[in-house]
Amino acid sequence: MFTGIIEEIGTIESVKKGASSAVLRIQALKIMDDIHLGDSIAVNGVCLTVTTISTAGFASDVMHETMNRSSLGSLRMGSPVNLERAMPATGRFGGHIVSGHIDGTGTILNIQRDDNAIWYKIKTPLPVLRYIIEKGSIAIDGISLTVANVYKDSFDVSIIPHTALFTTLAKRRVGDLVNLENDCIGKYVERLMGKETQSNNITAEFLAQNGF
Template sequence: MFTGIIEEVGKIQSIRKGASSAMLSIQASDIMQDIHLGDSIAVNGVCLTVTSISSNSFTADVMHETLNRSSLGNLRIGSSVNLERAMAANGRFGGHIVSGHIDGTGVVSGIHKDDNAVWYTIKTPLPVLRYIIEKGSIAIDGISLTVASVNKDSFRVSIIPHTASLTTLSNLRVGDSVNLENDCIGKYVERLMGKERQNNHITAGFLAEHGF
């Protein structure tokens, strides 16, 4: 589990592509102080497993499904990536619950400055957009952000300089693809409610029992 608070921006050192998979070598420094084989690392919001470690880099395999669901297939040697280790049990929960399982990708359709903030508009497929609500949480390339507004085919976030400087957001341009992970709560509630609706078991008591 992750929180969407980026620890470090790393760089793609090498990419070895297979027929439908890839192996990434990622240069890093801060997170290398406490990293082990088999650890989970969120790379631009995608949960990957560490398969080898050197003094200043680690490797991770990316399978076919992950390449299809995320923007990792667009990475090139030298690309910057957001990195976050899985949250320690004694850590502070600074962002929101992020699983590292991408729901889909969006496309940056607008960027404009507003005094000290920068607004990003993300055009989003409807299956992903349906779970995005104003003032709700969204992870963009693994960064925990608050949704400022939503319309029929996109949503907007407003970024403070601190967040931009410590993540890859400042590198984004109109037309770039970004990984999106919805707040998981809405998806689970929809699934649970759908099953109960089929069984006609939705009652005030049922909702109370399940914490609603």
């Protein structure tokens, strides 16, 4: 479990690719104070397991499914990555509930400055966009952000100077691919509603007619 509050920007030291998988070696500093084998680390929003530890960082295996569903396959030596350790039970939810299991990717369509803010317009397929709502939460490359606007094939977010300084989003350019994870609540509600519809004939129209 993560919160989408980035702790550190790490650097890809090496990428060792297999036929359909990879091993990432990541240089880090701050998070190394409390890291152990088997720990979960969100790397650009993707939950990875620490498999080896060195004085300068750690390594993680990336399986075929993760390569296909995320932007991790495009990482190269020297690429900056957002890092967040799993939240301890005594920690604070500074962002929102983030699982590290991304739903898909998006492409940056436009970047525009607005005084001290930076606006990003991101295009994403309908299966991901359907769970994105205005003023709702979304994790972009592991960063907890609030959705400002939703369109038929894209959405907007805006970041403050602090987020630009302490995450990789300010380094992104138009055309870049980003990892997206929707707020998990909507997906669970849809799944449960689907089961109720099949068993009890409860539909969206029925709920609307009865004041829900």
